[in-house]
Structures are given as structure tokens and as C-alpha cells.
Amino acid sequence: MSFIAPNFRHPEQGANGLGLRRSDYEGALSTLCAGCGHDSVSAAIVQACFEMDVEPHRVGKFSGIGCSSKTPNYFLNHSHGFNSVHGRMPSVATGAILGNRDLLYIGISGDGDTASIGMGQFIHAARRNLDMLYLVENNGCYGLTKGQDSATADLGSVSKTGVATELYGLDLCALALQSGASLVGRSFSGDKSQLVQLLKTAIAHRGFAFLDVISPCVTFNNTPASTKSYDYAREHIDVAGALDFVPHQSAIEIDYAEGEVQKVHLHDGSELLLEKVGKDAGALDDKTAALAAMNRAQDAGRMLTGLLYLDTELPDLHTVNRTVATPLNQLGQDELFPGLDALEQINAEQS
Amino acid sequence: MRPTNIEDPEYFHRVVDCQYACPAHTPVPEYIRLIAQQRYAEAYMVNWESNVFPGILGRTCDRPCEPACRRGRLGDGEEAVAICRLKRVAADLKGDVGRMLPSAPGEFNGRKIALIGAGPASLTVARDLAILGYELHLFDDQKKGGGMMRSQIPAFRLPERVLMEEVDQILNLGVVTHFNRRIDSLAEVLSQDYDAVFVGTGAPRGRDLEIPGRSEGAANIQIGIDFLASVAFGHTSRIGRRVVVLGGGNTAMDCCRTSRRLGGEDVKVVVRSPFSNMKASPWEKEDAMEEDIPILDNHVPKEFIVEDGVLKAVTFTRIEAVYAEDGRRSLVPIEGLDPVRIDCDDVLIAIGQDNSFPWIERDLGIEFDEWDMPVVDRATFGCGHERVFFGGDSAFGPENIITAVAHGHQAAISIDLLCRDRDVRARPLPTVQQGSQRMGIHQWSYDSPVSDDIRHVVPKADKDRSLEDRTVEVELGFAAEIGYAETQRCLNCDVQTVFDAPRCIECDACVDVCPTDCITFTEPAQSEEELRTRLTAPALEPTQPLYLADGLKTGRVMVKDENLCLHCGLCAERCPTYAWDMQKFLYHVTQAREEPTEPIKWVSVL
Numbered sequence: 020m021s022f023i024a025p026n027f028r029h030p031e032q033g034a035n036g037l038g039l040r041r042s043d044y045e046g047a048l049s050t051l052c053a054g055c056g057h058d059s060v061s062a063a064i065v066q067a068c069f070e071m072d073v074e075p076h077r078v079g080k081f082s083g084i085g086c087s088s089k090t091p092n093y094f095l096n097h098s099h100g101f102n103s104v105h106g107r108m109p110s111v112a113t114g115a116i117l118g119n120r121d122l123l124y125i126g127i128s129g130d131g132d133t134a135s136i137g138m139g140q141f142i143h144a145a146r147r148n149l150d151m152l153y154l155v156e157n158n159g160c161y162g163l164t165k166g167q168d169s170a171t172a173d174l175g176s177v178s179k180t181g182v183a184t185e186l187y188g189l190d191l192c193a194l195a196l197q198s199g200a201s202l203v204g205r206s207f208s209g210d211k212s213q214l215v216q217l218l219k220t221a222i223a224h225r226g227f228a229f230l231d232v233i234s235p236c237v238t239f240n241n242t243p244a245s246t247k248s249y250d251y252a253r254e255h256i257d258v259a260g261a262l263d264f265v266p267h268q269s270a271i272e273i274d275y276a277e278g279e280v281q282k283v284h285l286h287d288g289s290e291l292l293l294e295k296v297g298k299d300a301g302a303l304d305d306k307t308a309a310l311a312a313m314n315r316a317q318d319a320g321r322m323l324t325g326l327l328y329l330d331t332e333l334p335d336l337h338t339v340n341r342t343v344a345t346p347l348n349q350l351g352q353d354e355l356f357p358g359l360d361a362l363e364q365i366n367a368e369q370s
Numbered sequence: 371m372r373p374t375n376i377e378d379p380e381y382f383h384r385v386v387d388c389q390y391a392c393p394a395h396t397p398v399p400e401y402i403r404l405i406a407q408q409r410y411a412e413a414y415m416v417n418w419e420s421n422v423f424p425g426i427l428g429r430t431c432d433r434p435c436e437p438a439c440r441r442g443r444l445g446d447g448e449e450a451v452a453i454c455r456l457k458r459v460a461a462d463l464k465g466d467v468g469r470m471l472p473s474a475p476g477e478f479n480g481r482k483i484a485l486i487g488a489g490p491a492s493l494t495v496a497r498d499l500a501i502l503g504y505e506l507h508l509f510d511d512q513k514k515g516g517g518m519m520r521s522q523i524p525a526f527r528l529p530e531r532v533l534m535e536e537v538d539q540i541l542n543l544g545v546v547t548h549f550n551r552r553i554d555s556l557a558e559v560l561s562q563d564y565d566a567v568f569v570g571t572g573a574p575r576g577r578d579l580e581i582p583g584r585s586e587g588a589a590n591i592q593i594g595i596d597f598l599a600s601v602a603f604g605h606t607s608r609i610g611r612r613v614v615v616l617g618g619g620n621t622a623m624d625c626c627r628t629s630r631r632l633g634g635e636d637v638k639v640v641v642r643s644p645f646s647n648m649k650a651s652p653w654e655k656e657d658a659m660e661e662d663i664p665i666l667d668n669h670v671p672k673e674f675i676v677e678d679g680v681l682k683a684v685t686f687t688r689i690e691a692v693y694a695e696d697g698r699r700s701l702v703p704i705e706g707l708d709p710v711r712i713d714c715d716d717v718l719i720a721i722g723q724d725n726s727f728p729w730i731e732r733d734l735g736i737e738f739d740e741w742d743m744p745v746v747d748r749a750t751f752g753c754g755h756e757r758v759f760f761g762g763d764s765a766f767g768p769e770n771i772i773t774a775v776a777h778g779h780q781a782a783i784s785i786d787l788l789c790r791d792r793d794v795r796a797r798p799l800p801t802v803q804q805g806s807q808r809m810g811i812h813q814w815s816y817d818s819p820v821s822d823d824i825r826h827v828v829p830k831a832d833k834d835r836s837l838e839d840r841t842v843e844v845e846l847g848f849a850a851e852i853g854y855a856e857t858q859r860c861l862n863c864d865v866q867t868v869f870d871a872p873r874c875i876e877c878d879a880c881v882d883v884c885p886t887d888c889i890t891f892t893e894p895a896q897s898e899e900e901l902r903t904r905l906t907a908p909a910l911e912p913t914q915p916l917y918l919a920d921g922l923k924t925g926r927v928m929v930k931d932e933n934l935c936l937h938c939g940l941c942a943e944r945c946p947t948y949a950w951d952m953q954k955f956l957y958h959v960t961q962a963r964e965e966p967t968e969p970i971k972w973v974s975v976l
Contacts, residue, residue: 022812024883024885024940025820025936026822027936028886028887029886030445031907031908032907049883053811053944054875054877054879054944054946054947055877055946056877058878059878059879061882062881208877209878237946238946249875253876
């Protein structure tokens, strides 16, 4: 009888730059259904944070309600966390981000939490370009309430209920793009190598990094006619170019022929090498081209994964609001109450 | 690399490291689980069927299983499960197993077998064949059975009652004993009406050390195994105050510790080789040192100093071990150092044992090699004479009890085949039982959680008291509670992770949950070497197999590195389609007359 994970790990499992092992980034043993895609996403987050030398105590995990929103318990056990109200994760995260810009913020949501009850919050978080990773574990159904179709269930997709969906499914990547997110990507829980690269890119990025991860619900929506099943995802994925995330510490020279690879500099000094696919692929920060590529794929019955859009120049909410760089909890009496002289100076400037 | 054939019983057998390393292939995890369930008698019988002497081996086994134990590879000072001491727990707490022991049919089957020597090899043959109705005649020049287990293993390691109990279990099967009877001619034995003769005479001759002073000091220089036998039979009860023991094997350890109990106050072991290369088991060296016996290494004996006809000392040349490029070791004297002189009253020589076959005529058809050893077949244990079989130390030179037992089982099969006019070369295949251990979504029939305990230490008798009386057993054995805690350290490596590719949906749940990163889904590989370089975690132990399965929808393969699998069952618990299952794999070495059958596969309930 378990739910007890052994404490032994592979003795050759090396340490990262901080001297931490991958097991230091793990969380509790998952209580999700066996085979849930969300567990693979958790494992990918563990892997990405481990490889990025992320300090676990400098991470804030935020989530709402749903199977997806349980998962922050299953990774980064030594990080801060807030399991908030259904669909309201962005508000809580906004408060935390404004309060302390030094931490890495990871928001985990699901298609119900984001595309239904939390839609309003989601698009405004994107519009404000909040400096966070916002990851939706998208399985096209409400798994926690027995698998009803969600707002991202594709037209015609058949879940375990046996009834085809009669409404169009929302495309969260398109929504995020339209709403002002500065990084948009899509992946599949069964493609961990791509997902880890995307996560690393999103962690290095400053601004709203949105990842829509197809994460099959084995219990309610892994049926042959479902468009969110393992088999369907594997058969219908088109990759929008291989990603190669080069962290800022390393000085690897990679040989690529001119024009085949697009280089992007990220905020933390890391570099992103992106293989271009097809001659009509536009620049990464070309919103129109990104939308067109997504639409073309959709029309062809395919699912476009990879890094779809990236704008490293778009100012985040801190920049727009000119907020103080110091975390609020580190501001003392003098900074918070600059005194009468300062007030008079401000008033003089305003008049 | 081709997919693994898990239908071949040898594949999963290899995964059960302890059982695979055991010469008799005792199903170790099976009896450890029985001990955990307090089914001591059944645990004892699992041992008894396989290794014949659980109580004896639980104290004296060379334990090839323990260095092989997977637990010892888990890093951070992890040590093997105390397998040998758990065997003793089963023997100590078994109660009365009389009803569980098999009996002889009551009347002989008309076939007569002579067994020369009453040590572990002959006794094993006797047990296997007595149950089948053979008339067995056991010859030994000692007055009781047990062979070297009686004459060479001191009572403080193996109490006589333990030895007698397990020897008698076999003799009580109707074996005709001829003790105090020395066989001087194999030809004479063969001329009688025996259908087969088994030679289990061990390696009875202790090697001597011919250096200056040997003959002059003979009165105080003894061969180690002769000294131990003399003590065991009560002929020797004293030794000098200062004793030097020459040699670095387990016999040397027994000699020095016995000396401490017979009046030796200043006892030293002096060995030619470096300490780390000594043949003695590490725990036997520790036991000796705990009894205030220093071990001086890198000393080569030079001369026995005898003055006025009395042994006064031994001198030694200091050497260092030099290793050639091919790893060959040579002991080179250190220049410029004076010989080391160690004063002593008695010397015991324990530098090795040889076989001795003066009683086997060389015209019987038995071939002898350049070292004067009989040429024995490693599978059948037969030799140039159709009706003669060898086993134990007499077959291939000095080994240990558990090896002698393994030989005995195979020789018994050969003798039985011979007596039934079958081909002795047609060896029976092992039998296997395999079945799912699943009892619920998260429930297994075995203790799947892995205990973090470090290896438990066996308590010992009070040192002063045990040094006073050579019959006081030093090791006390685990109490039931500590024995239980030790059982929980066992990883149940015989509960195999069995993968059914057609069921797999490649969701990665097993890969993600595996604590030791054993599992990888990847593209097929041409060679195993190449595959080992691109697994989830490095597979650095080439002696440990990779389990490869194909037939996945994506065309990838599942690769599992067996090396560090904890057999915790999490892969199977997190598998949504039951593509993984935990199946107990019981590998049984077929014994005499058990008809080899097709491996029985239990049908999984799922």
C-alpha cells in the first residue's frame, strides 16, 4: 500500500549550480488519476526549475480550482504557494507580483478555471503583461466534476459521455495573443523535451508568458474520438520549429546555417535558438503571422505546438506602472513616509 | 538492441541479485517476506529445501548474496540487507518443523549409493536421494557427521546443537552411517554392489610452510585446520600465551579466535598480502580484531627461531604489493628494512588447503589434471568413471558450504538419472511461478514501501564471557523485532516489473513517478551500448540488464534499467492501463526426480 514515495533517488543524479538535486524540486506524491497528463507537466516544471538553477524559496505558485490547480502541491515543495478561489488566481497573483517583483511567479490553471469562470481575469492578466508564467493544463473537460465538456472542447470531439461537442472550442493561445501576452506557446504533456524548453524560455522571459499545454484526462477524455487524447495529440501535432534554450551561464557555440535559425535574447541573458520551419514563417514577434499560422493549422485539422509568439520588448506591468523596484516588504519607514519635504516637492512639481 | 525475452526464466532470475548470486539459488526475498509475516517455519523450509542447512548457513555462510544485494548500490553508505542473519532468524524461531520435513518412503528402491565423506556435499546428496528411496551408505573417518562444518568451524560460531539438528534431519531419513571408518581404496568401494559412488571428501590437507626452523620447532607449530579439528574433538584444550597465526583466510580467523579462548593472550595474525586483499570475509576480520587480535599485513614469514629446542619467535620480511599493468600482483620486499621478529610460544599455519586423493587408484578411468585434481564435469559432476561423482571442495578445490550444497543437488540429479538409465547430460530445467501481486489500486500483497533503516547490527555475547568458554556463541542473532525491521529493508527484487506494451498509452506517468529514474521511452537503438548513453538516468552498471520492450504505438521502445529499481510498485500504481504489473517471480532450481515442467504462469487477475 503506498502513496508513500521512497526516499531513495538515483545516486548518479547530479546537483545543479545551486548544489540542489532534482529531488529538491519535487512535491508530494500526486493524488490525481494514474496517467493524468498534469503529472507530466509537474515533472517538466521540476526538470526546468532544476536545470535553470531556480531557487525554490524564490518561487510563488498560484492556482485556482480544478485538477490542474491541485498540481502545485506536486512540485516545488519548498516554494510559496496560494491556492485561491475558482478563476481568481490572476487577481491573487497580480497582488503578489506587485508586492514583490523579485520572485518567479508560476500560475497553474485549467481550461475550466481559465476559459470559463476565470476568463475575465485571464485576459486582463495577459493585457497587463503581468510578469508571470501562466500555464493552462488543457484537457477539454471538467475532470473534477466528472468530465463535462469544457469551453476548450473542440467542435465534434467526443468524451467519455459519448456525445459530440456542439459548440466551438476556445483557442486560448489566440485569446492570449489578442489580449496582449508577450509570450505565447503551446505544448503537449507527452512531449516533455519540448515542454521543458518552453518552460525554461517562459521562466527566463519578463512579462506574461502563456503556455497552453494539452494534458489529456485519462479518466474522462482519452477516448478514440476526443481531440484531447494522447493518441490524437500525437497524431495531429505540428511543431512550429525546434527550440533550443541556451542559458546565460553557458557559452555553447552552436553551428547553424544562416537564415535557418532565429536568435532571440531573453531578459536574463539567456539566448533562444529557434529553428524556422517553412518559408512563410514570420518573425517571432509578428502577431499576424502567428495567428495566421495557428489558423492554418486549425483549418488543416492540426495542432500547432512550440513557441508561437514572443515579444521581449513589451513592457510589463511594473514598467508601465513605474512601481518601486524594491519588494514592498523590504521598504522601511523612510521610504514609505518620506516626510513633509518630499510631499511639498511633489506638490511643487505638480503645480 | 532486441526486445527482452521475459519468457526466458533466466532474465528475471538475473534481476533477483541475491538469488542469482547464491550458488544454490535460494529464493531469498521469498523467505524474507515469510519472516516478516512471522511464518518462521515456512521461511525455514524455503531455505531447507534449497540450501539444506539454514541454521548452519545462517551463522557461517560466505554470503555471496550480500555483496550482490541491490540495496548496497543505492549510494550514501547503504549496505546490503543482512540476508544471512535473517536466515538465522528463521532457524532460531522456527519451532518444531518435524511435521514439515519430508520422510523417506519406508522401503528402499533397490538402488545403493556410497557417499564418501560426511560433509555438506554428501549430506545434500543423501537428503535429495533418501526421499526418493535410495539406500545410502555414508562413510566418514570422524565419529559424527558434518565434515568440515564440525571439524573446522569453531563452536563459538556454530554451536554443536545447531549442527547436530540439521545433520540429524538428514541422517534420520534412513541413511546408513559408517562413522570412524576411513576409506583407503575407491577400487574396493567400486567392487562392492553400489550403483554409484559420491566423493565428498573436501580439501582435508592443510598446506605447510617449509621455511628454516620448521622441523626444529615442530612441537609448537601446527597446521590450522588440524588444530581446529583437534579442538573440536576435545584433544586440544590449551595453547601458549603468545600465538602467531600465519595466513589471511577465514581459517586463520577461526584459529586466532580459538587461540584466544584456549589461553592465548597475545595473539597476532600475520599475513603476506595487504589487508584489503585478504581472503577472509570482512566481518570475520572485524570479529577477530574486536577480540584484540591485531592483523599485521605485508609480512612474509622468513624463519622460525628455535633456541634450545624451543620455538621462540618467527621472523618476517616486510614487503609491498606491486601491481603490474595487467593487474597481476607481486609481493616485493622493501629494501633496507631489517626482518621483523615476533616472539611467540605457538604458531598456527593457515595458509591454504589442498585436496588429497591418495585413496583413489589412478587406473579406474578417472582422469587427474596437472594439479592432481580429478577432472570433473561442471554440469553433471561426473568424471571419467561412469558411476563416480564428485562434489564440494573435492570437486574443484576449496570453496564454501553453500557451493558444496549446490554441487550436492546436481550430483544427486546425476545419480538419479544414472540409476534410471537416463542421460545424465539431460539436465532438468528450472521451474518458475509468476503471478500478479495486485490487490487493489494502491495495494500489493508485499510490503512495497522501502524502509530507510540502515543495516541492523547483530548483538553479541559479553566478550569476557565468550573468551572464557569456547562453546559460548558470540553472535546472538536478531531478536524478532529487529529481524522484522531488517526484513523491511529488503526491496523484494523478485517482485518483477512486468511491462505489457500493447496496453501502454505512453502517458509517461511511470517515467515521472519512478524515484530512481529507471524508465525511459525512446527511439529504438542499434546497440545496447548506444542505448545506455541516452536514458533518463545514466545506466552505468553494465552487468545489470536493460529490459527493453517494443510494440508501442509511436514506434518508440520502453527501456528499463534494472540496476536501481526499488520494486516499489509506483510505476504500476501510476499506470492508468495496467501496462505495468508487479509480478512475483519464484525461480526454483529443479532437484532430483522432480519432473521438469513447463514454467507455470499464474494468470493475472486483471
